[in-house]
Structure formats: structure tokens, C-alpha cells
Amino acid sequence: MAARVLPLALILVGLLAGLGGPLSVAQSSLQVEARVDAHTIGSEDRLTYAIRVRGAALEEISTPEPPATSNLVLLDTTPSTEQYIMGEDSDTERAVVFAWRYRPMRPGAAQLRSTTVRIQNQELTTGAIDVDVSSRPNRAGQPPSGMPFHITEREAESPTGLVSSDDLFIEVTPADAEVFVGEQLGVEYRLYYRPGVRLRQSRLADAWEAPGFWREELTVESQPRSEDVDAAYRYLVIKRVATFPTQTGMLQIDPLRVETEATPGFQSARGRPRGAHRQFEEILLSSGTVDVQANPLPEGAPGSFQGAVGRFEWTRNGIPDRVEVGSALTFQIAITGDGNLYSIEPPPLNLPDHVDVFDPEVEVDLQREGTTLKGTRTFTYTVVPRSPTEFVIPEMEWSYFDPEAESYVTHEASAARVRVEPGPERPSETVADADPPPLQDHTSSNEIPWGVIIAGLGVAGLIAGGWGYGLWSSLWAVLVAGVKSEDDDTPPVAREVAVADIQKTQQHLDAAQRALRDNDPKPFYRALEQAVVGLVAQRTGHSARGMTHRMLDEELRAHDVDFSVRETAQELLKACDQAQFSPSEPSYDSMLAALDAAHTLVLHLDATLPTEPLASR
Incomplete structure (x- = not known):
């Protein structure tokens, strides 16, 4: 189980404006921005896409859906989430970042399209982002560049000593713990300060890591609190995380380190007088580490x-x-x-x-x-x-x-x-606008180099748009014409039946092409299923309505169809069912690849399955 950890920046700013006053959250308008960590990536690289929402707390935001893409595959549908405070002096505002990772499909142009973020009763839309995918890796030997909203780090010093460790410090709870592997352990970081202390230009000093843990960010409050046991301090929860150890043994969570500029205000431990000029100094704050003993689960776990x-x-x-x-x-x-x-x-x-x-x-x-x-x-x-x-x-x-x-x-x-x-009988669907051109007749004795065609499925996604469909149609005509030998002795009736079968199949594929242009997945996949199942049923003397996926596979095996072809048929039919019954919709690239696979599959089935007329027709 891998921890979903991204190197996100944590920004803290402006706790107080005036003596002992509450934290003021800036009432700025909502802003949504999308970024990627690189606009040019290699074919083997990974891309991080992030949406930053400013002016709203995490609980006010509905987790956005990842954007639709072209030439990119989403690696995890659930985004990593981070939140932080940004601003200066007494005006602060919260920001939340949602991030996803993608891998490219092939070299060429790629795009992350616009997506909508819902914040309570408002909806904001991001812009589209273009990415170039090169054939060579751009980050070979280097770690991913990480979070697109990364903040540049710089070294902090405390030359003047105006603010002491009694005025400002970070504490972590718990200091240590003992849990079972997989058990939830909440970790909370609090920034304690004396009333009057003011901060600015705060940022994460280095990456906060929890090696050996899966972690999930939790909501933190926007207002500071007073400690009941010591009213001389107020505190703000700057980070709250649910961690889950993924391995046994002694584990350690890194300290949280924050760089900031601070001024002691009027109630410093150093006793600066009221009205004195405020001077900010750079300070490095750090919490302690958290040592966690992760014990194995006891024996005797049930089979479920x-x-x-x-x-x-x-x-x-x-x-x-x-x-x-x-x-x-x-x-x-x-x-x-x-x-x-x-x-x-x-x-x-x-x-x-x-x-x-x-x-x-x-x-x-x-x-x-x-x-x-x-x-x-x-x-x-x-x-x-x-x-x-x-x-x-x-x-x-x-x-x-x-x-x-x-x-x-x-x-x-x-x-x-x-x-x-049994259910009601459904009328046959006529899906072609016009009769397709007649195809060259052929026999099943000639062989198509299926191994080469199967290998071609790997580059099927390179064909895009209407010209790709035309290319496949031309390829079909060439291959079908090529499988008819000069001394073909197939009976004319059998050849007429074969051509009629293919015409029906072509009509379904034409319907799929129209549905693809309309970006309508359900009729698209239904037409593909009708094309494949209908052809097999017609050639083997079965009803297409009663033919299950298992029956289709048995018929293909009985006619010595290659295993890789049968496997491709089952995968295509499974994709058709999933698209019709699943609430989520497939991408355009997936539909295009499915159409190409269906064309290739039909070519081979037409050349392999028998063409003799059947009494059931």
C-alpha cells in the first residue's frame, strides 16, 4: 500500500492584528486556478495537474472531478488534497489544492480540458491546459517536479533576537504513539504565540514527510484559540493529518519546519514598550519528531x-x-x-x-x-x-x-x-443512413496475418478523427479484396450470404462512427456489440439476442479462431457492457481505440468463420 504523498507547500501568514485580537480572514473573492508541473514531458514521465481554490475552506468545496483529457491517462481518480493559509499581516485567507497524476499515451499533443469546481452554491471553471509529449524522457534520472504550486524555499536566520522561543513555537500531538499497522493515528500541529505577536511571509522550510505512512489531510479551524490552562498563549492549528502506518516496526514522522518573519508586538516576554517601532526578524520554527511503534496484526484473521x-x-x-x-x-x-x-x-x-x-x-x-x-x-x-x-x-x-x-x-x-x-422481443435496429458499398467476396480458407493486425492494435489510438475511420474503411477493402484468390471455388450463394452478413455488420459500424462523432458512448458501444455478436451469430446459425459472451467464445474456439483474437473479442464486449451499464463515461480516445479494434476483429472473423448458407436464415 503506497502512501499518497505529494510535496506540497504550506503557507502560514498574519495571525494577529492588534493586541489580543482574533485572527481576521480576508474576505476576498473566490479564485480557482489550474496548473501543471510541466508543459513539456517525456513519453515515460508523469504529469501532476493541480487545482488551487482560494478564499474557501476545505469543507465548503465539493471535491472536483478530474478534467477530461486527450492523450493522457489518469492514474488515480481520487485527488491528493492539501490546504494552507496565505496572506500578510492581519489579512489572511485559506487555500486548498487538489492534485492528480497522469501518464501520457504517446508522443504528440496532449490537453487537460476545463473542469468545474463547486463551492457551496457557486461554480467556477478552470481553463484548458496544453501539454507537449516528446519521445524522449525529459526527467530521466530525476524525481518528479511535484506540486505545480510549489513555493521557493530560502534559508532563515534570527539575527536580532527580538522574538524568543517563549513567544512563538510549534508543538505536535502526539509526541509518540504505539498502534497497529493500518490503524489511524491523528497528528496535529499547533502554532502557539503570545497575544500581539505578528507574522508575515511564512512558508514551509522543507518537505514534511511521513515515510512508511499513508496520510490524509484533515480540516483545520480558521480562528485561533486560547489554552484554558494558560491564557497567556493563543494557538492556531496549522496542520492536522490522519496517518496510517503501512509497515511494522519503529517509524518516524518528520518535524514540521516553518520559516517566518515575526515581530513581538506589545506583550512580548522581552517586555517591549507600547508604541515602539515594530521590527520584523526572520525565524525558523520547528516541531519535534513523532516516533510511532507499528505492531503487526494478531493471528487468526478470518478468510474474509x-x-x-x-x-x-x-x-x-x-x-x-x-x-x-x-x-x-x-x-x-x-x-x-x-x-x-x-x-x-x-x-x-x-x-x-x-x-x-x-x-x-x-x-x-x-x-x-x-x-x-x-x-x-x-x-x-x-x-x-x-x-x-x-x-x-x-x-x-x-x-x-x-x-x-x-x-x-x-x-x-x-x-x-x-x-x-425472457423479456420483450426488441425490433431489429436499422442503423445505416444508406446502403454501404458492396464488399469484395472471399472464402474462409485464406488467412489474414492476424499477429500483425493484433500488434497494430497498440498504435490504434494514433488514428484520430474522421480521417481515421476512412483509413480503416480503405484498409478493410484492401484486406478483404486480398483474401479472395484467383481460383476461388466458393459457391456463389455462399459468397452472397457472406457479403450480406458484412453489409449488416458495416451498418452497425457506420452507426458507431456517427455516435463517436456525437460523443455519445452508449449507442456507440451498443452498435459495436451488435456488429461483433451479430456477425458471429449469423455465421454460426445462432440468434444474436440469445448469444452470451461465453457462447460466442465457445463458437470461436470451435472454429479454431486464435486465442489472442478470442481474448480481444471478450475484452471488447466487456468494454461495451461496462459503457452501457456504468455511470461513468469513457474518454474519446478509448472509444476511438474500441472502434479500431472492432474493425480489425470483424476483418478476421469474416475471413475465418464459415460462409455457407444456413437453414435458419
Whole structure:
């Protein structure tokens, strides 16, 4: 389990304006800005994209969605989050940074499009950012440049000694701790100061690290507080983090070091007189380290334990008792509590072969207020039966370790029986605006160099826009024409049937191309599925409506279709189902690559599967 840590800058400024007065937060207008850590990257580099929101606290901001991209792949859908205070003298304002990491798909132009940030009842939109991807790595042998909002560091000194360590200091809680591996440990940094002390130009002196921990930022208050035990000081919580040790042994969290300029004001420990000229001096503040002993979990974990540590409630919503063939049945499992929710894996779901099971959609709702990270992680399962055969969703178990009770806890959900009904017949869909041009007839005895075509799928994403579709159409015509030998003795009726099959398939691919131009994923993937399943069903004498993915694979295997081709067909059909039943939409690049793969797949199936007329036609 890798810690999600980015080298983010922490800026602290302007605690007080006047004797013992409260911290004033600047009432500036909201601002949203997007940046990347580099505008030119290598094909093997990683890119950090960040959105900074100024003028709002973390709890007021809805976690933004990552921007749509071209030629970039998102590495983690959940952003890293940091917050800090910025400003000068008595006017301060909070800022929050959300950051994601991407990898490039190929050399060439890339773009992160605009995205919208919602702050209470307001919405602000970022601008698009262009990035160039070169064929050579730009950061070879160097670490990632990191946070786009990085603040340049500089060395601090305290030449005049106007402010003493009794006037201004940082304390960390806890000083040390002993926990189980994976157990949540809250770490809080407080800046204590005497009333009247003023700061300016504050910044993080060096990177704050917690090696061996996963960490999550928590909300901090914007107003200073008084210590009940000693009213001579006020304090501000400058950083609050939930940490989770990812390994056993003695671990250490680095001190938090802050550079600032300070003046003692009127109530310094040095007793400066009222009305004296204020002189600022540079000061380096540092907290202590935090030593943590991380102990291994006890033995005896149940089989359903996947590593969750904390205190959780586990619920599964009701499952419908019937569903139609080809329709999606969905249900949810929600896990609520305090702990590292990101580390929780979905409970496995095993169903019969005639039921397609998709990877569950995952949603995380975190509550960062207070000293403990809490929230809910929800898994939405989608299953689609392919034949009218009853099936059972089996009993499901999920376990976690409770560090307070030092014991394992198991939650259970009973089995549920689901009846599958045939459902209404759907009329055939005519999807072509006009009849496609006739294709050259051919026999199944000639072979296409499928290994070369499969290798070509790796560069399929390089084809973009309408000209890419035309290129594939031309390639199809050339390849199909090439597989017909001069001494072809295929019966004319068989050739006519083969051409009719391909024309129907071409109509579905034409519909997919139109849906791609309209950026409409659901009809796009539905047309691709109809093209592939329809061709196989027609050539093998089956109904396309009743053909499951498993049946299609069995037919391809029975006709000696290469394993890599069968695997490509299954992956394409799985992508079609996911796009139709998933709430999230695929990218344009993914759709373009799927269309290219479907064209290539159809070429091979047309040349491999039998063309003799069938009685069922």
C-alpha cells in the first residue's frame, strides 16, 4: 500500500492584528486556478495537474472531478488534497489544492480540458491546459517536479533576537504513539504565540514527510484559540493529518519546519514598550519528531479479512428478486466508519458463467472535520444475465480488525435468489443512413496475418478523427479484396450470404462512427456489440439476442479462431457492457481505440468463420 504523498507547500501568514485580537480572514473573492508541473514531458514521465481554490475552506468545496483529457491517462481518480493559509499581516485567507497524476499515451499533443469546481452554491471553471509529449524522457534520472504550486524555499536566520522561543513555537500531538499497522493515528500541529505577536511571509522550510505512512489531510479551524490552562498563549492549528502506518516496526514522522518573519508586538516576554517601532526578524520554527511503534496484526484473521483496520458498519441494500435477460441488476455495499477507507477492497462476487459480473463502481465520501478521518466507501455491483436461467447471489462476508477491541469483526449478508425472465422481443435496429458499398467476396480458407493486425492494435489510438475511420474503411477493402484468390471455388450463394452478413455488420459500424462523432458512448458501444455478436451469430446459425459472451467464445474456439483474437473479442464486449451499464463515461480516445479494434476483429472473423448458407436464415 503506497502512501499518497505529494510535496506540497504550506503557507502560514498574519495571525494577529492588534493586541489580543482574533485572527481576521480576508474576505476576498473566490479564485480557482489550474496548473501543471510541466508543459513539456517525456513519453515515460508523469504529469501532476493541480487545482488551487482560494478564499474557501476545505469543507465548503465539493471535491472536483478530474478534467477530461486527450492523450493522457489518469492514474488515480481520487485527488491528493492539501490546504494552507496565505496572506500578510492581519489579512489572511485559506487555500486548498487538489492534485492528480497522469501518464501520457504517446508522443504528440496532449490537453487537460476545463473542469468545474463547486463551492457551496457557486461554480467556477478552470481553463484548458496544453501539454507537449516528446519521445524522449525529459526527467530521466530525476524525481518528479511535484506540486505545480510549489513555493521557493530560502534559508532563515534570527539575527536580532527580538522574538524568543517563549513567544512563538510549534508543538505536535502526539509526541509518540504505539498502534497497529493500518490503524489511524491523528497528528496535529499547533502554532502557539503570545497575544500581539505578528507574522508575515511564512512558508514551509522543507518537505514534511511521513515515510512508511499513508496520510490524509484533515480540516483545520480558521480562528485561533486560547489554552484554558494558560491564557497567556493563543494557538492556531496549522496542520492536522490522519496517518496510517503501512509497515511494522519503529517509524518516524518528520518535524514540521516553518520559516517566518515575526515581530513581538506589545506583550512580548522581552517586555517591549507600547508604541515602539515594530521590527520584523526572520525565524525558523520547528516541531519535534513523532516516533510511532507499528505492531503487526494478531493471528487468526478470518478468510474474509482483506486488511481493513478501524471501526466500521457494513450494509448491503436489497437485491431485486427478478430481472430480464440482458438487463442490468445492481446492488450496493456500503462500508461506513473511521479508518483508511481508500484501502478497503470490494468483497468478491462469484456468479454462474451465464451471468456477466462487472467490476464494482467505487465512491468515497470522506468527512475530514475533527481529529479523525471518517466516511463511507460504497461499492455498486452490476450483473447482467445472458440467458433466462435463475441464479443465486451467494452469501457475502466482510471482516475488519478493531484496534480498540484488538479483535476481528465479521459482517454477513444472506444469499439472494434471482429469477431471470425472457423479456420483450426488441425490433431489429436499422442503423445505416444508406446502403454501404458492396464488399469484395472471399472464402474462409485464406488467412489474414492476424499477429500483425493484433500488434497494430497498440498504435490504434494514433488514428484520430474522421480521417481515421476512412483509413480503416480503405484498409478493410484492401484486406478483404486480398483474401479472395484467383481460383476461388466458393459457391456463389455462399459468397452472397457472406457479403450480406458484412453489409449488416458495416451498418452497425457506420452507426458507431456517427455516435463517436456525437460523443455519445452508449449507442456507440451498443452498435459495436451488435456488429461483433451479430456477425458471429449469423455465421454460426445462432440468434444474436440469445448469444452470451461465453457462447460466442465457445463458437470461436470451435472454429479454431486464435486465442489472442478470442481474448480481444471478450475484452471488447466487456468494454461495451461496462459503457452501457456504468455511470461513468469513457474518454474519446478509448472509444476511438474500441472502434479500431472492432474493425480489425470483424476483418478476421469474416475471413475465418464459415460462409455457407444456413437453414435458419
